[in-house]
Amino acid sequence: MPAPWRYLGTLRSLAHRVVHIDETTSAAYARAERHEAELAGLVREVARLSENLSRVEKDRAARARDLSSALDEVRDSVHLLARRGTLERATTRVVFLVHHIEAWDSYDELYRLMSDAPDFDPVVVSLPRNFADSGTLRDEDVVHDGLTERGVGHVRASVG
Numbered sequence: 001m002p003a004p005w006r007y008l009g010t011l012r013s014l015a016h017r018v019v020h021i022d023e024t025t026s027a028a029y030a031r032a033e034r035h036e037a038e039l040a041g042l043v044r045e046v047a048r049l050s051e052n053l054s055r056v057e058k059d060r061a062a063r064a065r066d067l068s069s070a071l072d073e074v075r076d077s078v079h080l081l082a083r084r085g086t087l088e089r090a091t092t093r094v095v096f097l098v099h100h101i102e103a104w105d106s107y108d109e110l111y112r113l114m115s116d117a118p119d120f121d122p123v124v125v126s127l128p129r130n131f132a133d134s135g136t137l138r139d140e141d142v143v144h145d146g147l148t149e150r151g152v153g154h155v156r157a158s159v160g
Helices: 004-084 106-118 140-149
Strands: 091-097 120-124
Touching: 004 140, 106 120, 120 140
Parallel strands: 091 120
Antiparallel strands: none
């Protein structure tokens, strides 16, 4: 049998180990409590987001129903018009009133497409302009020259 003083060293070593285990366990418990609090906050946030998502989904579904209903009405109207309409359509006359030649380039492609289409009759009219409240209409000739340079047939509306 070993001497009793040898057990004393083992007991001291065990006491240090128990203290170390206690400190480690306390630190782990504190971390677990922090994580539990964070997790509870995240659970609340997920619940809030879930409610918002549910509300948005209900709103989206209602809008989808409304849109579907509106599209059904449009489809029905188109079908009704197609049944009532004739195959021969009247030509639509479109008038372009041009008083600012610098803006014509934004309309030129539309005008050309309408000119080439069988169901449109575009008409271009050059107008005089009045800028800065000058009180006089002028510069129709500038618009006329610009349209002529671009090869656009037009009617002149001048003040006489």
